[in-house]
Amino acid sequence: NAGVTQTPKFQVLKTGQSMTLQCAQDMNHNSMYWYRQDPGMGLRLIYYSASEGTTDKGEVPNGYNVSRLNKREFSLRLESAAPSQTSVYFCASSVPGQGSNQPQHFGDGTRLSIL
Amino acid sequence: GNSVTQMEGPVTLSEEAFLTINCTYTATGYPSLFWYVQYPGEGLQLLLKATKADDKGSNKGFEATYRKETTSFHLEKGSVQVSDSAVYFCARISGNTGKLIFGQGTTLQVKP
Numbered sequence: 001n002a003g004v005t006q007t008p009k010f011q012v013l014k015t016g017q018s019m020t021l022q023c024a025q026d027m028n029h030n031s032m033y034w035y036r037q038d039p040g041m042g043l044r045l046i047y048y049s050a051s052e053g054t055t056d057k058g059e060v061p062n063g064y065n066v067s068r069l070n071k072r073e074f075s076l077r078l079e080s081a082a083p084s085q086t087s088v089y090f091c092a093s094s095v096p097g098q099g100s101n102q103p104q105h106f107g108d109g110t111r112l113s114i115l
Numbered sequence: 116g117n118s119v120t121q122m123e124g125p126v127t128l129s130e131e132a133f134l135t136i137n138c139t140y141t142a143t144g145y146p147s148l149f150w151y152v153q154y155p156g157e158g159l160q161l162l163l164k165a166t167k168a169d170d171k172g173s174n175k176g177f178e179a180t181y182r183k184e185t186t187s188f189h190l191e192k193g194s195v196q197v198s199d200s201a202v203y204f205c206a207r208i209s210g211n212t213g214k215l216i217f218g219q220g221t222t223l224q225v226k227p
Binding site: 031040103105 | 149151157160164212215218220
């Protein structure tokens with residue numbers, strides 16, 4: 001019953017370092033999403049992938065890139081980490097979204113600190 | 116605009132008290148609405164949903180009714196338990212790709 005799996009769970013980086021956050025889902029979902037969670041701001045969408053082979057910007061894409069490697073995997077990359085990117089990052093997936101009313105399923109998050 | 120607004124927390128209640136967490140949304144049309152719960156150190160879990168006006172979602176004693184007249188989806192529970200202590204997020208579907216717009220979250224603390 002894995003669902004959505006994120007790695008790593010915790011990471012500390014220095015300013016300017018790069019890092020890739022990994023996400024995989026085993027529910028055969030077409031759509032995948034990356035969010036960041038900051039105190040008092042709820043979850044904000046960074047990037048999403050409506051289907052394999054496509055990616056689109058969300059609300060806060062600056063400083064990030066994504067790769068939809070295959071149907072299962074959707075990675076988030078920080079090329080040059082900045083302290084403002086200290087946050088908890090969540091990956092989610094859902095059934096295809098045409099007229100969708102289907103919920104998203106979330107991973108347990110990656111807690112990232114940039115010093 | 117398109118947004119979701121929740122009542123500010125934290126909300127502190129005694130066990131067995133009645134809970135209401137307010138949520139209002141702005142949107143064109145009638146998007147599906149959700150409540151998610153986040154327990155400490157975990158990801159978000161779907162608590163309940165409603166897909167059209169006047170629908171009532173329910174789960175684990177929690178309920179919320181989709182009110183198009185007031186554009187609201189308030190979360191209620193008749194008798195809270197210590198184990199209900201968590202952060203609760205209201206959300207709505209955005210567009211046709213399954214994207215969600217979240218409220219800022221409301222922290223609930225239930226004391227024995």
